[in-house]
Amino acid sequence: MAPTRTDSQLSESYIQDAFHSYLKSSLTQAKAERLLDADVLSSAEGDLMITGPALCLYFAALRCTTNPPSVPLPRHNKSAQPMELSYENCPSAFVSFLRVWSNTVPAIQALSPEYQHDLARMICNLEPLITPLQPSLNGIAADLRAVAIEISQRRSFQDRYASDLQAALDSGTTPSSPSPKRAAFVPPPSYDASPASSAQSSPRSSVDGHLQASPQFANHDLPPQSPTFLSPATSSGFPPRTPSPTILGFNSPAIEFIRETLYASLADALDWQPSLRDLLKTDPPRAYFASVAFAVLDVATNSMTPDGAVIGVLGTPLTLEKCPPELRPFMAELAAIGHAARELAEEDDAIAMKHAARGEEIPPTRMDRVRLMLEQGVGYAMGRRSQEGRRSVEGRAVSFTNRVNALSLGMTKLKAFRERQDDVFKVLAGIGA
Known part of the structure; x- marks a missing residue:
């Protein structure tokens, strides 16, 4: 071609x-x-x-x-000019x-x-x-x-x-002796925008209304607000999550517990990052991944206990001990992301105080850049950063963003997430339509 x-x-x-x-x-x-x-x-x-x-x-x-x-x-072909x-x-x-x-x-x-x-x-x-x-x-x-x-x-x-x-x-095999291994990679569901939601509905009521009306959702009372173990002002910058309806019963499997805890944060992410709604119109797949990444960051910083348990949508904890072995790495990484977010925020505070003490303008924080990269991508953020002239040789903000994005990708590849993420994305796409 x-x-x-x-x-x-x-x-x-x-x-x-x-x-x-x-x-x-x-x-x-x-x-x-x-x-x-x-x-x-x-x-x-x-x-x-x-x-x-x-x-x-x-x-x-x-x-x-x-x-x-x-x-x-x-x-x-050999006659083509190098390009x-x-x-x-x-x-x-x-x-x-x-x-x-x-x-x-x-x-x-x-x-x-x-x-x-x-x-x-x-x-x-x-x-x-x-x-x-x-x-x-x-x-x-x-x-x-x-x-x-x-x-x-x-x-x-x-x-x-x-x-x-x-x-x-x-590679290295012959037609008569093909590789015994087969690539098991399966793409996630495709993401197509759904018809526009009612213009009279607010983003929040659109999500909640869909969840409440769907026959697959059980009628649970709204759970109490999840406790915040890390101060939002010194971690992700998110306010505490508001209660959301859930399909979970109190004995639901751990993977469903984690999944619904993350998905309950998606609507909140649209409230905290209004620009995500615009992104849903222009680039739905990126908006979906960005929303999931913001949900991961929120849960990691606001819903993890000091001993690594997750306080879920029903206000009850899922401890690492009760988590199936195959899910413990995800739980451990959620806790590690929360800890790293707190360290970055504390360093940001220290840098801000130094600039303030010298009467200098306070530069954008690492967490500001993290949120920018989660939404717009590292290339956009790098263009902004080159103008600001601030970057550590270790690339800590980029590394932290990668951890959040990598966990988001890993979680959404799990079967329990794939079963629901197409429906969840259509709800989000309807909000942005």
Whole structure:
């Protein structure tokens, strides 16, 4: 397929084809270098949706030979002219991805081969081999994984990722002796906007009204307001969650308890972040993932007890001991995110006090940037940050945002979430219509 242009821009489909071509070779190379094994490639577990695209961006950075950085695109035939993806021809949908990636290229190429290998290991969630750790690797890995998270939210990526994984699994095999492993990756439900809700209904009443009217919901009294164990002013910045109707009974399985606790926060997220309603009109899939991420941040910071239990929508706790073993990593990560949010907020407060004591303007906080990245993406936030001139070498705000997004993706891939998330998204899309 030859590239098509509109006002000198390459088409999105052409860039998507090029990306998946490189993604297959990147996954194959990672398998050959033992960064990823066949079991990981065939599984649908962990954050494989993030690891694959991040590796592709890493290998593309190593191949880059231009300044400013551009991506050499694969040629579909030998007679085709070499072509680079640059700001001049990049489709507008991918400019933010290119901006973040191009900022990492000089740093990646300046690393020694040993540190470059450690960076690849960190992208694959493997321990680096060299100690002490090169501090800049954290920030580079965080930026690559942040772009990968945004790529993994695109439907065009989700629909093709299983074949990319299978291509890597089949590498090194022959037609007569194919790979015994099959890629188990299954895309999440597609997200299509539902008909507009009543114009007279408020966002809050639209959600609650849908939940109350739906026959699948039991008639429970509104639960008491969940206690707040971390002060909203010093954690996520969210107010305490208001009560919401729920389908849960008091003996519901733990996964349903966690799921409904998170989904009960979605309507609140639209109240706290009114711009999400506009995003529902312009980019429904991003709005859905952003809403879930804000719900995760809210529950992690406002509904976790000091010992790691979740106070759910019925006002009762789910302790780690009562949680099935396969769900405990999710619970532990929720608690860890809450703890990290509190640390970031405390550091933000200390920085603000120092600036105030010197009579200086107080800069945007890390948590401000986290909320910006959860909603608009790392590329948009990086453009703002370059104007503000503030960024730590470790990329802590980006790393924290990645943790929230990664947990959101991991949770929504679970079967219990997939069963309900399509309906929940249609409710949210109806609000924004």
